[in-house]
Amino acid sequence: MTRFVSRATCAFVLIPILATLVAATSVDFSQGPWGGGVTLDWFAYAWPPLAPVIGRSLAVAAIVVALNLLLGGPLAWWVARHPSPLTRLTGYLVNVPLAVPGIALSVALVGTYPMLRPSGLLLVMGHLVFTLPFTLAALTPALADTELRTNESVARSLGAGPLRVLRTITVPACLVAVTQAVTMVFALSFGEFNVSFFINPPATSTAPFALFDSYSTQRLESASAQSAIFIAFVVPVLTAVVLARRRAPRRTP
Amino acid sequence: MPVRAPARGRAVPGPAWLAALPALIVIGLFSVHPVMVMVAGSLGVGRPPADEGLTLDHYTRAFGSETVRSALLDSVLIAGGSVLLVLLVAVPVVLRQADDDRHGRGGVATDVLLTLPIALPGIIIGFFAIVLTGRTGLLGLAWGGFSGLAYTFSGLLVAYMYFSLPRVLGPLRGAAATLDPALTESARTLGASRTRVFTTVTLPLLLPALIETSGTAIAVALGGYGTVATLSEGVRLLPLNVANELTTGYRLADSSALAVILAVTAVLALVLGRALSRLVRRAVAA
Amino acid sequence: MTTTVSTDSRSGGPDGAVRAAGLAVDDLNVRYGDTTAVEGVSLDVAPAETVAVIGPSGCGKSSTLRAVAGLVPVAGGTITLAGRDVTSLDPARRNVGLVPQNYAVFPHMTVAANIAYGLRARGVPASERRARVGEMLDLTRLTELAERRPDQLSGGQRQRVALARALAIRPDTLLLDEPLAALDPQLRGGLRRELSGMLAATECATLIVTHDQREALSLGSRILLLRDGRPVQFDTPRRLWDDPADAFVADFLSGAVLLEAERDHDHAVVMDGRWRIPVRELDVRPTEHGSTRLLLHHDGLGVVDEEETPDDGSALVAEVEHVEFTGDALHLTVRAGGHALGVRVPPGTRVGRSVALTVNPGRAALLTPNP
Secondary structure, three states, rough: OHHHHHHHHHHHHHHHHHHHHHHHOOOOOHOOOOOOOOHHHHHHHHHHHHHHHHHHHHHHHHHHHHHHHHHHHHHHHHHHHHOOOHHHHHHHOOOHHHHOHHHHHHHHHHHHOHHHHHHOOOOOOHHHHHHHHHHHHHHHHHHOHHHHHHHHHHHHOOOHHHHHHHHHHHHHHHHHHHHHHHHHHHHHHHOOOOOOHOOOOOOOOOOOHHHHHHHOOOOOOHHHHHHHHHHHHHHHHHHHHHHHHHOOOOOOO | OOHHHHHHOOOOOOOHHHHHHHHHHHHHHHHHHHHHHHHHOOOOOOOOOOOOOOOOOOHHHHHOOOOHHHHHHHHHHHHHHHHHHHHHHHHHHHHHHHHHHHHHOOHHHHHHHHHHHHOOOOHHHHHHHHHHHHOOOOHHHHHHHOOOHHHHHHHHHHHHHHHHHHHHHHHHHHHHHOOOOOHHHHHHHOOOOOHHHHHHHHHHHHHHHHHHHHHHHHHHHOOOHHEEEEEEOOOOEEEEEEEEHHOOOOOHHHHHHHHHHHHHHHHHHHHHHHHHHHHHHHHHHH | OOOOOOHHHHHOOOOOOOHHHEEEEEEEEEEEEEEEEEEEEEEEEEOOEEEEEEEEOOOHHHHHHHHHHHOOOEEEEEOOOOOOOOOOOOOOOOEEEEEHHHHHOOOOOHHHHHHHHHHOOOOOOOHHHHHHHHHHHOOOHHHHHOOOOHOOHHHHHHHHHHHHHHHHOOOOOOEOOOOOOOOOOOHHHHHHHHHHHHHHHOOOOEEEEEEOOOHHHHHOEEEEEEOOOEEEEEEEHHHHHHOOOOOHHHHHOOOEEEEEEEOOOOOEEEEEEEEEHHHHHHHEEEOOOOOOEEEEEEOOOEEEEHHHOOOOOOEEEEEEEEEOOOOOEEEEEEEEEEEEEEEOOOOOOOOOOOEEEOOOOOOOOEEEOOO
């Protein structure tokens, strides 16, 4: 029974993706699946304009990941190691973008910093505050782990300085959590649409906007090809998320 | 001979919160402050062009509008309905996953597939609905009733189920993993049927997590803009109105008021979920 | 090691009656995928009897218990419970009382509701149910805790809740999986005696799985020893102690050593002739297991002073590997002829790098097969 429901749920996720692939390889989808024959032309047609946009999205995602580690890492360390009413309040504040719908946050950001929009800075910052909660959620429990803290004090008692402890004990122990955070943040930023809606630089937009545009202006086959290309970029990142999660030590609360 | 630690000038570290400061500044500047500015703007005390003086006009106008009211209602129904429907399939799925995890079974492929929708922007999910149940959709070939379903209430409901699926499965899986299999095994040996074990042991123990997860997932689904944006010629949801106020004429204060209404609804779902979950946890324990 | 346990070699256990009332397991096989967890295990438990299944971790003892409870599929053999063949019966319909290792007390129910769970599932009327729960609370001395929640109970109290819950349904067999392993070692002794008292008060055929030999010896009226999923010996504690089937049984159960021996007129010759012990010093007993062997428990050997060492070969010179002070004695681990031996000596004994050992008269046994 549970197996049947699991299979059916997987099918529910998979079928639309397969259908999109069918549409993307049909000469004329309005004549039915592979109507008019099978073709890869739609991919060839979709790729050249999409390539630079995807490149831009990858770059934004990479910057957002770097900022997440740079700012979120120390933040998670503080929250994990110095719990106080102040860190609890910080926890609530960090999670504001999870409670406030993306489109609302987008309105708030563009209303407050319209001048930062054209440069793309506002987009990066929007993605950063939107993804920081995920980084914090992944890193804080790993850094709060008592075994890790014991190992750190043992390393210090053996004469290792703070930087050596960080490099040889803390970072290796958190590697799975970091991988999880990095891949998740990357995937979220790459596909982000809601927060980005009003803060993306209009002339040089990101991949989801190219898709959105093609949905309203292009043929279904071409839009399908673009969607398929986009999904092809997401799947490896997400596989990494899942693999990292499977390697994570199970914490029983 | 004892090995001494190298004598190292102990650098006096600054206070620990210094490490968190850059992140805190960014959060303050780009999350907390803009939200406050937005709330102020919706009350007429924002920056130009939303600086007409303290007023509730934008809210009265919003709630006075029939379209906004029906959009809000539809938003709540779609978000709540899709999450509740997902729960029906999510419970058996996470129980199976927990079982598989304990026995070291369970493939990566299933795992990836069930997590994938979280990384897909809502617009793609809307597009899926068009490909399958749009006017020339694939399923429409099998049965005419599927044609154009994407633009109806039930079509949107299914699309938002796709959107909510990983957001329900993720947290629920953790909760299912903490259920001790010895509990259900003991209940079985005591003579309880599978159904009875499910209703008297599994479900009560899972219920707090179910409620809390629902609250969170409903909050996220309420804000899901991309899916309905792609399917905007059908049922209209509140996020569309938020965007419209800006895209058609840059009415920042009106847009802010709608955004605040949407945000408050989402926070309400979140808080309600947490509170109810705590209540149920206590009730179940007693 | 191919020691077979045949039905007729076991002492006690009225076979026909067991099949009618108690629990009987015949030639049980359990497989998980390609790995065999249990192979050819047979045992029987009479009503009001307690049988302990013991062995090192991974020996298949838990799988045996779970197979009886119906929680793992049986690959071969039969399980008979109160005269019914339950081998492939649903666990809910076997009428067994299971007490899992962590007790699995339902955390969202009171003590009383936990105990009533099986009765409710059986549709027992409320008045009868209350009476039965009351009885069980009395038996396990939990009456005052009836309305408590499990998170307010100690480990020992939880164990009693699980026991009361299992007994409430009047099971045909009671299954205890490592009943004391989850408890504080310092409390185990007292709780073991308490458990033994409660078990004595029931008429249930009880099967206990444990890795702790003390638990098995004190709780079981008979003990089945498993190794690598196969049965090694099934007998009373006394006979396991006095006549172990092989060196593994002797070592696992009591830390004793079992040495191959030969009888040379009035001497027992051990370790290729390095040690010749006068038979009059030994307790000569018949064995049911194979050849002549010398059984040495910790109290079987003593240390003699160098000047008093007899030179007739009746003393064994052994290297001391380890000395442990246990309060009332010194526990020596010594090595001779490729064997490690445990020796308990009085705390004042002088111990050098090597010691001369002789058997304490009457305390070491020479097991001789029946002619």
